[in-house]
Amino acid sequence: MTSPLEQKKIKITGPSVVTANRTWDGIVVYRTPEQGWSAKLADAAIVRTSDDARALLAESVADDVGAIGAYIAPVEVRDGGAIEPGNLREQIRSAGLTIGLPVQA
Amino acid sequence: MYAYDELDRTLINERVSEFRDQVKRRLSGELTEDEFKMLRLQNGVYLQLHAYMFRVAIPYGTLSSRQLRQLAHVARRYDRGYGHFTTRQNIQFNWIKLAELPDALADLAEVGIHAMQTSGNNTRNVTSDQWAGVAPGEIEDPRIWSEILRQYTTLHPEFSFLPRKFKFAITASAHDRAAIKIHDIGLRLHKNAQGETGFEVMVGGGLGRTPFIAKTIRTFVHGSDLLSYVEAIMRVYNQYGRRDNIYKARIKILVHELGIERFAQEVEEEWQQIRDGALKLDDSVVEEIRSRFTYPAYEKLAHMPDELRKAAHDPHFEAWRRNSVFPHKVTGYAIVTLSLKPVGGPPGDATADQMDALADLADKYSFGEIRVGHEQNLALPHVARRDLPALWKALDKIGLATPNVNLVSDIIACPGLDYCSLANARSIPIAQELTRRFSNHDTANLIGRLHINISGCINACGHHHVGHIGILGVEKNGEEFYQITIGGRADENAQLGSLVGPAVPYAEVADVIEDIVEAYLALRASPDELFVDSVKRLGVEPFRERVYATR
Amino acid sequence: MPLVKNGKISDDAFVHVVDDAPLPPDGAILISAARFLEDPEAISRRLGKTGVVWPNNRDVDDLVPYLDRLAAVALVFPTFRDGRAYSQARLLRERFLYHGELRATGQVLRDQFVFMLRAGFDAFEVRKQADAEVFAQTAKRYSVFYQPTGDGRVTALNRRMQLRHSESAGL
Ligand code: HEM
Ligand code: SF4
Numbered sequence: 001m002t003s004p005l006e007q008k009k010i011k012i013t014g015p016s017v018v019t020a021n022r023t024w025d026g027i028v029v030y031r032t033p034e035q036g037w038s039a040k041l042a043d044a045a046i047v048r049t050s051d052d053a054r055a056l057l058a059e060s061v062a063d064d065v066g067a068i069g070a071y072i073a074p075v076e077v078r079d080g081g082a083i084e085p086g087n088l089r090e091q092i093r094s095a096g097l098t099i100g101l102p103v104q105a
Numbered sequence: 106m107y108a109y110d111e112l113d114r115t116l117i118n119e120r121v122s123e124f125r126d127q128v129k130r131r132l133s134g135e136l137t138e139d140e141f142k143m144l145r146l147q148n149g150v151y152l153q154l155h156a157y158m159f160r161v162a163i164p165y166g167t168l169s170s171r172q173l174r175q176l177a178h179v180a181r182r183y184d185r186g187y188g189h190f191t192t193r194q195n196i197q198f199n200w201i202k203l204a205e206l207p208d209a210l211a212d213l214a215e216v217g218i219h220a221m222q223t224s225g226n227n228t229r230n231v232t233s234d235q236w237a238g239v240a241p242g243e244i245e246d247p248r249i250w251s252e253i254l255r256q257y258t259t260l261h262p263e264f265s266f267l268p269r270k271f272k273f274a275i276t277a278s279a280h281d282r283a284a285i286k287i288h289d290i291g292l293r294l295h296k297n298a299q300g301e302t303g304f305e306v307m308v309g310g311g312l313g314r315t316p317f318i319a320k321t322i323r324t325f326v327h328g329s330d331l332l333s334y335v336e337a338i339m340r341v342y343n344q345y346g347r348r349d350n351i352y353k354a355r356i357k358i359l360v361h362e363l364g365i366e367r368f369a370q371e372v373e374e375e376w377q378q379i380r381d382g383a384l385k386l387d388d389s390v391v392e393e394i395r396s397r398f399t400y401p402a403y404e405k406l407a408h409m410p411d412e413l414r415k416a417a418h419d420p421h422f423e424a425w426r427r428n429s430v431f432p433h434k435v436t437g438y439a440i441v442t443l444s445l446k447p448v449g450g451p452p453g454d455a456t457a458d459q460m461d462a463l464a465d466l467a468d469k470y471s472f473g474e475i476r477v478g479h480e481q482n483l484a485l486p487h488v489a490r491r492d493l494p495a496l497w498k499a500l501d502k503i504g505l506a507t508p509n510v511n512l513v514s515d516i517i518a519c520p521g522l523d524y525c526s527l528a529n530a531r532s533i534p535i536a537q538e539l540t541r542r543f544s545n546h547d548t549a550n551l552i553g554r555l556h557i558n559i560s561g562c563i564n565a566c567g568h569h570h571v572g573h574i575g576i577l578g579v580e581k582n583g584e585e586f587y588q589i590t591i592g593g594r595a596d597e598n599a600q601l602g603s604l605v606g607p608a609v610p611y612a613e614v615a616d617v618i619e620d621i622v623e624a625y626l627a628l629r630a631s632p633d634e635l636f637v638d639s640v641k642r643l644g645v646e647p648f649r650e651r652v653y654a655t656r
Numbered sequence: 657m658p659l660v661k662n663g664k665i666s667d668d669a670f671v672h673v674v675d676d677a678p679l680p681p682d683g684a685i686l687i688s689a690a691r692f693l694e695d696p697e698a699i700s701r702r703l704g705k706t707g708v709v710w711p712n713n714r715d716v717d718d719l720v721p722y723l724d725r726l727a728a729v730a731l732v733f734p735t736f737r738d739g740r741a742y743s744q745a746r747l748l749r750e751r752f753l754y755h756g757e758l759r760a761t762g763q764v765l766r767d768q769f770v771f772m773l774r775a776g777f778d779a780f781e782v783r784k785q786a787d788a789e790v791f792a793q794t795a796k797r798y799s800v801f802y803q804p805t806g807d808g809r810v811t812a813l814n815r816r817m818q819l820r821h822s823e824s825a826g827l
Contacts, residue, residue, distance in 0.1 A: 001198075004165070021152055021155075021156070021157075023132065023138070023203065024132060024202065024204045025156070025157075025201055025202035025203065025204065026152065026153075026156035026157035026201070026202060026203060027154070027156060028154070028155060029153070033399050046476045064134075064137055064138045065132070065133075065134040066327075068138040069152055069526075080396070088522065088583075088585065089154070089528075089585055092154060092522060092523060093155060097155075097524070098523055098531060098534055099451060099523055099534055099537065101185060102186075102187040102235045102451065102456050103186035103187050103458075110816070112800045112815060112816065113800075113812070113814045115797065115799060115800050116802075117797065119798050119800070123767075123797055123798075123818060125769065135786070140736070141763070143736055143737055143805070144767055200750075226737060226739075256802040256812065256813070257803060258801060259772075260798070260801075261802075261803055262740070262742065262746075262770075262771045262772075262774030262775050262803060263742040263743055263771075263775055264742075265741070265742075265771055266736070266737055266738065266739025266742065342745050343739060343740060343743045344743050344744075345743070346716075348738060350738075372799075378751065382772050383804035384804065389817065390813055390817065393813070393816055393817060393820065422777075468734040
């Protein structure tokens with residue numbers, strides 16, 4: 001699970017999104033095509049070329065009052081268009097812990 | 106307990122209002138995240154995978170029932186109803202909102218708790234033996250000195266921007282429960298021939314990517330010189346510690362690169378310049394701090410009260426008592442360790458309800474005092490032995506009477522990939538699976554003392570290097586793999602573990618650990634030979650053969 | 657970049673002179689350590705005060721022989737997190753008894769003011785105008801100090817001891 005800190009040169013090999021944590025409360029968010037943030041992966045802007053990824057990231061990083069720690073994350077796009085996280089780290093960020101919370105909400 | 110006075114309270118409140126202002130500037134955009142990051146880190150606020158994480162200090166692991174209730178309140182009001190006790194006498198909340206943090210801090214400040222310097226490149230919470238002040242045979246209460254150091258290091262005008270984090274630990278017992286040898290500065294309190302209190306000072310311990318056991322820099326520093334000596338070490342480090350590479354910035358690397366003799370000489374030269382200055386601690390100053398630690402008014406009680414004799418017929422009680430109850434320096438009293446490692450649970454977590462219930466039990470049975478240890482367990486430090494049966498029943502009801510202290514399922518684990526943004530692999534589910542595999546108490550007792558430590562990456566927050574069995578999460582082609590070491594230990598004979606074999610995938614970790622334990626049972630010289638001692642006697646090879654022969 | 661001196665935004669009496677620029681014949685100058693050490697005698701003969709910008713990775717010991725002829729020493733914070741100059745400042749003030757202007761330069765932000773004051777700085781090249789404007793309030797943010805430094809603020813320990821004495825004297 002390569003840490004986003006090591007994501008120096010941007011080169012994507014498949015469909016990707018930009019994800020970050022919302023500044024005021026820290027929840028996981030995704031950059032939308034409308035230049036906003038959404039808590040739903042389904043709302044995310046999908047990029048498929050490294051140039052687009054760079055542009056989307058630059059725009060996202062600039063909005064650091066909205067969200068922080070933005071980075072590019074791989075996703076898988078299913079046949080019906082559904083978006084799914086591309087690795088375990090992103091799976092955990094989007095779906096939550098793989099363990100039960102000590103206190104169930 | 107140490108009682109904060111008006112000055113301590115004022116400082117904490119001033120800190121809260123400073124942080125409130127910083128958060129406000131951040132949320133309005135006046136501060137960028139880059140600028141704010143250092144500021145939030147100095148208040149224990151990290152960004153994790155799902156949310157901000159907030160780390161609160163429990164200096165030298167001592168809590169009052171009132172403070173514990175306030176931690177429960179913060180868990181409930183600002184978080185999701187639980188907290189995670191760490192290996193460094195801190196508690197972490199995993200879901201805190203930045204916008205609400207100043208309020209949470211203000212609530213904690215009401216009971217004299219803060220989050221100053223619980224992360225960032227400054228001096229962290231000064232930790233100590235969780236049995237300080239109650240352990241039999243202790244030379245004196247090390248918390249007096251921890252408190253002196255806590256004050257000295259808090260918002261230090263020279264050392265708040267060190268090359269890297271800086272951790273102190275103190276013990277005053279022959280058996281080191283504070284893991285002082287894996288700290289930047291480890292202090293062992295002892296007396297010289299004249300009967301004066303002083304410290305063996307060790308420096309340069311630490312885990313992470315390049316683990317080192319601390320080396321002794323001076324065998325005796327007089328108590329009155331403690332602060333000047335520490336200042337000399339920190340000044341040398343502040344000026345010469347590496348700042349070009351975060352992985353080489355800890356003092357352990359400076360000590361290693363200069364060699365302990367050169368380093369000691371630099372410190373000595375600096376110390377000679379300042380030892381008779383303003384940092385000299387008069388006895389009266391030490392007494393002033395000492396006088397604000399209050400101790401319970403113990404009664405004269407029998408060592409073997411009737412209540413205990415009667416309860417001895419209950420095998421469940423006896424199993425718990427033998428496992429979790431430890432001798433106290435006062436006859437008729439005991440120290441009770443509360444396992445935060447229930448079968449199938451995440452190590453170190455406690456719910457707000459448990460915290461509240463425990464605070465009540467502490468009021469009833471332990472003079473209102475609770476301790477937090479580095480094994481991610483809690484303790485009640487002053488329980489009358491006649492109360493043990495009643496306490497046990499009450500603890501069992503709230504899930505805090507698992508009799509697995511120091512046994513194979515008493516696992517230390519970092520948050521790992523379930524929470525942590527630096528993780529390679531998950532830690533908690535591995536720990537949970539292991540507690541299930543070893544849930545049989547008789548088997549666990551047969552195995553005896555065995556510490557398993559799990560870290561989700563090389564930063565080693567779970568102290569895997571010094572676990573009797575250490576499990577380290579690594580990544581291989583996007584999959585979770587784990588390296589397993591054996592033979593480490595964190596006590597006075599601190600030692601780094603050695604690798605048993607190639608890394609194994611997630612699904613096989615528990616099997617491998619079971620095989621290692623079986624190998625030990627077959628190989629040990631006698632039932633009294635602990636796992637670590639078998640590894641020491643036999644080396645890694647026989648374990649490797651048995652565990653990896655069929656893999 | 658505003659300069660804060662004596663607790664408020666002030667005109668800078670010193671001119672920063674870069675290494676290859678000619679030195680003005682008079683007036684107060686701030687020059688690099690390297691330039692100063694090349695020929696300290698010549699520079700000291702100039703009319704006008706001399707200040708030196710001292711890097712944070714060189715021992716201040718090398719500057720000590722010249723302290724009595726310097727009107728200012730500027731110490732450098734290349735980043736917020738690089739705290740070496742705090743040690744240099746304390747050494748200059750407390751060990752080498754330097755009494756001239758001690759200036760903080762570089763990444764100097766509001767949230768360091770108290771630390772810097774305590775370490776002995778008395779002049780600040782503040783990065784942001786807004787921070788410079790709130791200097792006086794920010795400097796008063798803390799009223800309790802745990803460590804003795806050369807700035808003379810009374811430490812919490814000492815205040816407690818005084819309290820004890822007055823209590824035991826029945827005052
Ligand atoms: C959850 C967010 C956490 C983050 C981002 C984090 C990060 C780190 C990092 C980067 C290091 C290595 C520092 C170095 O060697 O310079 C470290 C070390 C350490 N962490 Fe954490 N940690 C986290 C949680 C925890 C927890 C939950 C615990 C306790 C259970 C913990 C205890 C420690 C300890 C004891 C070390 C010391 C190892 C040493 O001194 O070298 N950390 N942490
Ligand atoms: S060891 Fe690694 S994974 Fe575990 S908490 Fe520390 S940084 Fe995170």
